Amino acid sequence: MYVLRMVLRNAFRHRLxxxxxIAGLTVAVLAFGLLQTVVGAWFAGAEAASNARLxxxxxxxxxxxxxxxxxARIRSVEGVTEVAYSNWFGAVYKEPKNFFAQFAxxxxxxxxxxxxVVPPEQRLAWLRDRKGALVGRQLADEFGFEVGDLLPLQGTxxxxxxxxxxxxxxEGADETKVTRQMLxxxxxxxxxxxxxxxxxxxxxxxxxxxxxxxxxAAAISQRIDAVVANSLAETLTxxxxxxxLGFVAMSDQIIGAIRIVSYVVIAIILAVMANTMAMSxxxxxxxxxxxxxxxxxxxxxxxxxxGESLAICAIGGGLGLALTTPAAEMxxxxxxxxxxxFQVSSTTVVLQxxxxxxxxxLAAIVPxxxxxxxxxVDGLRAIG
Amino acid sequence: MGAPLVEIHHxxxxxxxxxxxxxVLTDITLDIARSDFTALMGPSGSGKSxxxxxxxxxxxxxxxxxxxxxxDITRLSESxxxxxxxxxxxxxxxxxxxxxxxxxxxxxxxxxxxxxxxRAQRRERAALTLDMVNLSDRLEHYPxxxxxxxxxxxxxxxAIVSDPMLIVADEPTGDLDRQSAADVLALMQRLNRELGKTxxxxxxxxxxxxxxxxxxxxxxGELIGEPQPQG
Numbered sequence: 001m002y003v004l005r006m007v008l009r010n011a012f013r014h015r016l017x018x019x020x021x022i023a024g025l026t027v028a029v030l031a032f033g034l035l036q037t038v039v040g041a042w043f044a045g046a047e048a049a050s051n052a053r054l055x056x057x058x059x060x061x062x063x064x065x066x067x068x069x070x071x072a073r074i075r076s077v078e079g080v081t082e083v084a085y086s087n088w089f090g091a092v093y094k095e096p097k098n099f100f101a102q103f104a105x106x107x108x109x110x111x112x113x114x115x116x117v118v119p120p121e122q123r124l125a126w127l128r129d130r131k132g133a134l135v136g137r138q139l140a141d142e143f144g145f146e147v148g149d150l151l152p153l154q155g156t157x158x159x160x161x162x163x164x165x166x167x168x169x170x171e172g173a174d175e176t177k178v179t180r181q182m183l184x185x186x187x188x189x190x191x192x193x194x195x196x197x198x199x200x201x202x203x204x205x206x207x208x209x210x211x212x213x214x215x216x217a218a219a220i221s222q223r224i225d226a227v228v229a230n231s232l233a234e235t236l237t238x239x240x241x242x243x244x245l246g247f248v249a250m251s252d253q254i255i256g257a258i259r260i261v262s263y264v265v266i267a268i269i270l271a272v273m274a275n276t277m278a279m280s281x282x283x284x285x286x287x288x289x290x291x292x293x294x295x296x297x298x299x300x301x302x303x304x305x306x307g308e309s310l311a312i313c314a315i316g317g318g319l320g321l322a323l324t325t326p327a328a329e330m331x332x333x334x335x336x337x338x339x340x341x342f343q344v345s346s347t348t349v350v351l352q353x354x355x356x357x358x359x360x361x362l363a364a365i366v367p368x369x370x371x372x373x374x375x376x377v378d379g380l381r382a383i384g
Numbered sequence: 385m386g387a388p389l390v391e392i393h394h395x396x397x398x399x400x401x402x403x404x405x406x407x408v409l410t411d412i413t414l415d416i417a418r419s420d421f422t423a424l425m426g427p428s429g430s431g432k433s434x435x436x437x438x439x440x441x442x443x444x445x446x447x448x449x450x451x452x453x454x455x456d457i458t459r460l461s462e463s464x465x466x467x468x469x470x471x472x473x474x475x476x477x478x479x480x481x482x483x484x485x486x487x488x489x490x491x492x493x494x495x496x497x498x499x500x501x502x503r504a505q506r507r508e509r510a511a512l513t514l515d516m517v518n519l520s521d522r523l524e525h526y527p528x529x530x531x532x533x534x535x536x537x538x539x540x541x542x543a544i545v546s547d548p549m550l551i552v553a554d555e556p557t558g559d560l561d562r563q564s565a566a567d568v569l570a571l572m573q574r575l576n577r578e579l580g581k582t583x584x585x586x587x588x589x590x591x592x593x594x595x596x597x598x599x600x601x602x603x604x605g606e607l608i609g610e611p612q613p614q615g
Binding site (some may be wrong): 001002005006009010013051284286287291292294295296297375376377380 | 437440442443475477484486495499542
C-alpha cells in the first residue's frame with residue numbers, strides 16, 4: 001500500500017503533464033481500437049462465411065456467367081448435396097447512395113443458408129409470388145421496409161425498372177450475420193431477359209454448392225471443376241470463405257495500411273510516454289539517490305518508475321477502452337452502411353489492453369535503467 | 385575505552401577527469417570513537433564530503449581500509465553495502481532530501497520499510513520519533529508545508545528512526561537560518577548525549593562545528609593535525 005500510494009502520488013506530481021499524457025494515451029488506445037475494428041469489420045463478412053459451402057464461378061472472372069445447364073452436372077458430382085445459384089443484380093433503390101446488395105436466386109437458395117431465418121409462412125408467400133422479394137432485417141430497418149411493401153429498383157446491369165413486393169423479412173441466426181441484402185427469384189430475372197436480351201438468359205453468376213462434409217471441400221471442388229474442364233466456360237470452385245476472402249484481398253493494401261497506421265499510433269504514444277517517464281525520472285534523480293543511500297535496492301527504484309508508468313498507462317488505456325464501444329457506435333452511425341457489422345471484438349479489447357501494457361513497460365525501461373545505474377554520490381549532487 | 389567505531393587506515397580516493405586523475409583524499413588515517421560527535425571541517429574541495437561519503441558507505445575508496453563497527457565496508461558488495469547502510473547508518477543532508485510526495489510521518493516511516501515491522505508498528509515508531517523532534521503536530525504535513533528547520537528535523541527523525549549506530553550529516557545547517565540552525569544543532573547534541581549516537585558532521589561553519597565534541601580539519605585531501613577535542 002505504501003509503495004502504491006507513493007507511485008500514484010508521483011504519477012500526479014506534475015498534474016498537467018500527466019493529464020496530457022493520459023489524454024494522449026486515451027486517444028491512442030481509442031484510435032487503435034477503432035482502426036482494428038475497421039479491419040475486423042472488413043473481414044467480418046468473409047469470416048462469417050461458411051467452409052461447408054462451395055462457390056463455383058467462371059474460372060476467367062466473376063463477371064463472366066456460367067450456363068444454367070451446369071446445375072445438373074454439378075449436382076451429379078460425388079459429395080454434392082445441393083446446388084443453388086444466384087446472380088448479382090446491382091440495381092438502384094431511388095438513389096445511388098441507397099446501395100445494398102440484391103441477388104436473383106434459385107428457389108432452393110435458402111436451403112443452403114440456414115443462418116438466414118425466414119418465418120415459414122413468409123417463405124411460402126415468397127415462393128408463390130414471382131415478383132416476391134425477401135429482405136434482411138438490417139435492410140428492412142434501415143429503409144423501413146415491411147411485408148407487402150412495393151419495392152421498385154432501377155436496373156443498371158439489367159436495365160429497366162424492376163418492381164418487387166416484399167414477401168418476407170429474414171433474420172440473422174446470430175448478430176454476426178449480415179442481413180443487409182435482398183433476395184428475389186432468379187426466374188423473374190431470367191424470364192424478363194428472355195424477352196429483352198435473350199443472349200443473356202439462362203446464365204447464372206455463381207453456383208452455391210452444399211457438400212457432405214467440410215473435410216471433403218478440396219476434393220469436391222476439384223471434381224466439380226473437372227466435370228466442366230475443356231468446356232467454353234471452365235469453372236473455379238472454392239469454399240465460400242475463400243471466395244469472400246478473394247474480395248477482401250482486392251483491398252488488401254488498404255487494410256494493410258490501416259493496420260500499420262494503428263500500430264504507428266501506438267508507437268507515437270510510446271515515444272510520448274517514454275519522454276514523460278524520462279523527464280520524471282531525471283527530475284527525481286536525487287530522490288532515487290536518497291532512497292539508495294537509505295538502503296533501498298535497485299528493485300525498489302524499478303518498482304517506483306515501472307509502477308508509475310503502468311499506472312498512467314492503466315488510466316489512459318482504461319479510458320480509451322471504455323470510450324471505444326461508444327465511439328464505435330458513433331462511427332457506425334456516421335459511416336452508415338459501409339460496415340453492416342461494426343462491433344468491437346474481444347480480440348480488439350485484448351489488443352488494446354496489451355498495447356497499453358506494452359507502452360507502460362517499454363516507456364519505463366530506459367528511465368529505470370538510468371535510475372538504477374546512477375551512483376549515489378552523483379545522484380545526490382543533482383540537488384540544486 | 386573500547387575499539388573505535390570508525391577505523392580509517394591509509395584511505396585514498398581520486399577522481400578521473402578526462403585523462404587527468406585528481407586526488408581527493410590522500411593517505412587518511414583516523415579513528416572515531418563510539419558516541420563521539422565529530423565535525424569534519426575544511427575549505428571547499430578539501431575532501432570532507434568525500435570522506436563522509438566513504439564512511440557512510442555510499443562511495444568506494446581507491447585504497448586503504450575503512451572499518452565501521454568492526455566491518456571492513458570496502459569489501460562489501462553493493463547489495464550487502466545497501467543492507468549495511470539500512471541497518472547502521474542514518475543520513476542527514478543539507479537540503480533535507482525528503483520525499484515531496486510523502487507526509488512527515490511517511491517520510492520517517494520510509495527506512496522502516498526495510499525492516500520486518502508491521503505497518504502499525506512502523507507508524508507508531510515514526511510518530512514517536514517525530515515526537516522526539518517536537519513535530520508531533522506536523523505528522524500529516526508534506527515537506528512543502530514545513531519550514532526549512534522543520535524539514536531538517538523530519539530528516540533527523542528519519543535518520544534515527546531505525547536506531548542506527550552512526551549518523552552522518554552533510555552540512556545539516558547549510559540551508560537554515562540562524563535560529564533553525566541552532567535548533568538543529570541542539571537536537572543533534574541531544575541525540576549524541578542522551579542517546580549515545582555517534583555523529584559525523586561535515587560543515588564549513590565554525591559555529592556549527594562548535595556543537596561537536598571534536599573537530600577534524602582537512603585541506604587538499606589530507607588531515608591537518610590530530611582531531612581537536614572541544615569543551
